[in-house]
Amino acid sequence: MGISREEIEEVFLTSLERTMKANYRLGVIDESSSEDDLRFLIGAHSLSFRSFLSFFVRQNSGEGKLIYTKKAVLEILKGVYAISPKIIKNLQKQYAGNELVNESMIKYVAVGNIQNPEDAIERILKNIQKLKEKYADNDLVNESMIKYAAVHNIQKPEEAIERILENIKKLKEKYADNDLVNESMIKHVAVYNIQKPEEAMKTVLENIEKLKEKYANNKLVDDWMIKRVAVKNTQNPGGAIEKILKNIQKLKEKYADNDLVDESIIKRVAVSNIQKPEEAMETVLENIEKLKKQYADNELVTDRMIKYAVTMNPLNPAKKVEKMLSGKEVGDFNEDDFSDEFDDLDFEDWEE
Numbered sequence: 001m002g003i004s005r006e007e008i009e010e011v012f013l014t015s016l017e018r019t020m021k022a023n024y025r026l027g028v029i030d031e032s033s034s035e036d037d038l039r040f041l042i043g044a045h046s047l048s049f050r051s052f053l054s055f056f057v058r059q060n061s062g063e064g065k066l067i068y069t070k071k072a073v074l075e076i077l078k079g080v081y082a083i084s085p086k087i088i089k090n091l092q093k094q095y096a097g098n099e100l101v102n103e104s105m106i107k108y109v110a111v112g113n114i115q116n117p118e119d120a121i122e123r124i125l126k127n128i129q130k131l132k133e134k135y136a137d138n139d140l141v142n143e144s145m146i147k148y149a150a151v152h153n154i155q156k157p158e159e160a161i162e163r164i165l166e167n168i169k170k171l172k173e174k175y176a177d178n179d180l181v182n183e184s185m186i187k188h189v190a191v192y193n194i195q196k197p198e199e200a201m202k203t204v205l206e207n208i209e210k211l212k213e214k215y216a217n218n219k220l221v222d223d224w225m226i227k228r229v230a231v232k233n234t235q236n237p238g239g240a241i242e243k244i245l246k247n248i249q250k251l252k253e254k255y256a257d258n259d260l261v262d263e264s265i266i267k268r269v270a271v272s273n274i275q276k277p278e279e280a281m282e283t284v285l286e287n288i289e290k291l292k293k294q295y296a297d298n299e300l301v302t303d304r305m306i307k308y309a310v311t312m313n314p315l316n317p318a319k320k321v322e323k324m325l326s327g328k329e330v331g332d333f334n335e336d337d338f339s340d341e342f343d344d345l346d347f348e349d350w351e352e
Contacts, residue, residue: 247277
């Protein structure tokens with residue numbers, strides 16, 4: 001085709017930049033994305049780019065007139081994406097009524113299974129069912145952990161769960177005397193850093209100390225926020241805190257006249273939805289109204305329980321209420337109590 005290596009490299013970088021920007025706008029990646037997330041997306045883009053390039057080479061390898069000119073090939077390659085917004089929209093529509101299929105699953109599948117994302121999701125749903133049955137009596141294995149293993153280890157999800165459980169055991173033993181490390185932190189690190197959990201926990205603890213020193217005089221930045229950010233934003237925890245503080249200010253201004261929105265709700269929404277706090281707040285308010293209607297005749301369900309449920313589990317707040325009613329979980333939601341323990345929400349991160 002007469003295309004030099006330098007020209008290929010140039011169009012590859014142009015197309016990669018477009019892919020990264022498109023995925024940022026879609027919410028596939030953001031400031032809190034890990035190096036593994038970025039490597040995965042770059043790898044997917046590279047495969048897509050190489051596939052297109054190989055296609056053009058094959059098409060132009062015969063005798064006679066070129067089917068694609070050099071200029072046409074370069075222009076098309078510039079537009080290669082690792083993920084198509086259309087694919088995401090189609091999957092969202094197809095699985096709109098399925099509670100197991102959330103935004104994070106759709107985006108991950110769309111990036112990693114460009115050719116047949118529907119088959120991948122169906123495989124994942126089967127994996128989830130198998131894992132639920134196998135680990136039904138294991139209290140350490142919750143639904144969020146199962147979903148993560150089923151999505152990120154589609155070929156061997158059971159091996160992933162076993163590796164995670166080994167990681168949890170090791171971390172519990174190593175940090176048994178460390179008051180900063182609780183079970184939910186351990187679970188999160190064990191799941192999201194399956195290869196090197198001890199290194200990851202070390203980074204988390206270093207981040208906690210740095211953030212405590214930096215924000216020692218800021219009353220808005222409490223231990224709960226610091227722990228949450230240190231665990232979820234290991235690459236740039238300071239940047240995440242600054243974004244959260246801006247979010248808190250915006251939400252306070254926007255909902256100043258709304259009696260349902262107090263400082264505790266604002267803080268949790270701002271922390272758990274760094275990219276789109278206003279959208280998340282609207283979801284919280286919608287869920288509050290739904291739960292009030294659903295439990296209108298149940299005197300045991302208080303406004304405090306409802307607020308706690310919609311902020312701790314925005315994907316399924318009614319499930320959180322039922323857990324509290326059954327006695328499996330005690331919820332106490334007020335302005336000064338965010339609980340030092342993370343929960344299932346921290347695995348999905350409001351559609352992580």
